[in-house]
Amino acid sequence: MEQRLSNTWRMTVNEKKFIETALLSDLRIDGRGPFDYRNVTIQFGSEDGSSEVQLGQTRVMGFATSQLVQPYRDRPNEGTLAIFTEFSPMADPSFEAGRPGEFAVELGRIIDRGLRESRAVDTESLCVVAGKWVWSIRLDLHILDNGGNLVDAANIAALAALLTCRRPECTLGGEDGQEVIIHPPEVREPLPLIVHHLPIAVTFGFIGNESTVIIDPSHFEEAVMGGKLTATLNTNGDVCAIQKAGGQGVIQSVIMQCLRIASVKAADITGKIKKAVELYNTGRALKKIKRHPGSVDVSKAASRGVNNISTEMEKPKLKTEDESIKQTDDMEIEAPSSNKEGSSLGDNKPKSFIGGPSTWDPYSKGVNADELKASLASRDLLLVEVLVRLSTFLFSEVESGQGILYFLRKVPCHLGIPQSRAIISWI
Structure with missing residues (x-):
C-alpha cells in the first residue's frame, strides 16, 4: 500500500482519524452515501478518438490512434490493442515524470484486462492481409488531475476514445493485388471500430477491518482505506475482470454484494457513455453538411438587425415574381x-x-x-x-x-x- 500513502503527506493525523471515523459511521466528507457515485462528465476533442472524462475532481484524457503493423505469428488474422498510461506531476505531486511507476503499470493492466481479455474490441476486423498487415490500436491515457479512483475514470475515458476512434479505409490493389492502398478521409469515410460490449470498471474501498464498504473513493478516502476491489462488468451482467488489491481477505458474501452493486452502476455509466457518443456522432455528421449557396446566413445577418434579415429573405421572393411575369409573357x-x-x-x-x-x-x-x-x-x-x-x-x-x-x-x-x-x- 505504498502508493495509497502518497496522498498522506497532505493530511494530518487528526484529518485521517476524522475521515476514518466518519466512514465507519456511514458518513462521507463530501456528503455522499456509501454507495453514491460521483458525477461523470464526458467530453470529446476536435479529432476522432480523443476524449476527456471528469469524475468528481479526477480528470483523465484518452487518445486512440491506429497504424498498420505486422501481426503476431501466433495470431496472423488479428489486430492488436495496446494501452499506455502517463502520470503527470501536475496531476499529483507524488507522480514522477519519465518512466511510469508501479501504480501506472497496474492501472494499465487493470484496464487492459477488462478490455482486451474480454474481447470487447473485435480484433479480427482489424486484419487487412492475413499474416502481413493488420491495424494496431494504441490507446494513451493521460492523468490530468488525481481526485481519487483513477481506475474508473481511466476506464471510461478509454471506452469513449475507442467508440469515437476511426481508422482509414484501405483496399488491395497493385499488379499482384496485394498492395495496400490507404484512402484519405476526404476520399472515403473512415471506419469505426467494432466494439461488442462496454466493460465498466467499478471500484470499492474497504475501511477498518474490511467491514465497511464504500464505492468510488476520493483521494482523501484512499489515504485511509485498508484495501480496494475493482470489478469490471458489462450491461449483460458478465464479470469481465475482478481484482482485489491490498488489505485483508474479503468474505464471499461481501464480494457478491459488491458485484450486484457494480452491475447497477455499470448499466448507468454505459447509458451515459452511449448518449455522449451519440451526440458526438450527430455533431460530426452535421459538420459535413454543406450549406446551400443561395441560403441566408442567419447568424451573420443577425448582427445587422432584424430589418436586414427581412430584406435579404425578401429579395429572392421579388426575383421569383419577376420570373413568373416573364413566364406569363411566354x-x-x-x-x-x-x-x-x-x-x-x-x-x-x-x-x-x-x-x-x-x-x-x-x-x-x-x-x-x-x-x-x-x-x-x-x-x-x-x-x-x-x-x-x-x-x-x-x-x-x-x-x-x-x-x-x-x-x-x-x-x-x-x-x-x-x-x-x-x-x-x-x-
Whole structure:
C-alpha cells in the first residue's frame, strides 16, 4: 500500500482519524452515501478518438490512434490493442515524470484486462492481409488531475476514445493485388471500430477491518482505506475482470454484494457513455453538411438587425415574381374567336387578349405601396380579395372610356393566368 500513502503527506493525523471515523459511521466528507457515485462528465476533442472524462475532481484524457503493423505469428488474422498510461506531476505531486511507476503499470493492466481479455474490441476486423498487415490500436491515457479512483475514470475515458476512434479505409490493389492502398478521409469515410460490449470498471474501498464498504473513493478516502476491489462488468451482467488489491481477505458474501452493486452502476455509466457518443456522432455528421449557396446566413445577418434579415429573405421572393411575369409573357393566350370577330371597340383597340408588361399600371392610383408589395409577394390570394381590390379600378377605367378589355389586358402583368381567367368569367 505504498502508493495509497502518497496522498498522506497532505493530511494530518487528526484529518485521517476524522475521515476514518466518519466512514465507519456511514458518513462521507463530501456528503455522499456509501454507495453514491460521483458525477461523470464526458467530453470529446476536435479529432476522432480523443476524449476527456471528469469524475468528481479526477480528470483523465484518452487518445486512440491506429497504424498498420505486422501481426503476431501466433495470431496472423488479428489486430492488436495496446494501452499506455502517463502520470503527470501536475496531476499529483507524488507522480514522477519519465518512466511510469508501479501504480501506472497496474492501472494499465487493470484496464487492459477488462478490455482486451474480454474481447470487447473485435480484433479480427482489424486484419487487412492475413499474416502481413493488420491495424494496431494504441490507446494513451493521460492523468490530468488525481481526485481519487483513477481506475474508473481511466476506464471510461478509454471506452469513449475507442467508440469515437476511426481508422482509414484501405483496399488491395497493385499488379499482384496485394498492395495496400490507404484512402484519405476526404476520399472515403473512415471506419469505426467494432466494439461488442462496454466493460465498466467499478471500484470499492474497504475501511477498518474490511467491514465497511464504500464505492468510488476520493483521494482523501484512499489515504485511509485498508484495501480496494475493482470489478469490471458489462450491461449483460458478465464479470469481465475482478481484482482485489491490498488489505485483508474479503468474505464471499461481501464480494457478491459488491458485484450486484457494480452491475447497477455499470448499466448507468454505459447509458451515459452511449448518449455522449451519440451526440458526438450527430455533431460530426452535421459538420459535413454543406450549406446551400443561395441560403441566408442567419447568424451573420443577425448582427445587422432584424430589418436586414427581412430584406435579404425578401429579395429572392421579388426575383421569383419577376420570373413568373416573364413566364406569363411566354405563355400568352389569345382571346376566344367570338370576341375577336364580334368586338365593337374600334380599329385602334386590340382584337386579342394579349398579356405582358406595360407602362400603364392599373394599381398606380389610390393603392397603398405596402398592400401592393404584399399582393405581389403572395400569389395565393383568394379570388374574393382580388375582386375587391380591382373593382374600384375597374369601374374607374370604364367611366374614363378606357374599356374593360383594355383594362383586362393589363391584368396578367400583375396576376397569374388562372386569376385572370377567373376575373374574365366573373365579368
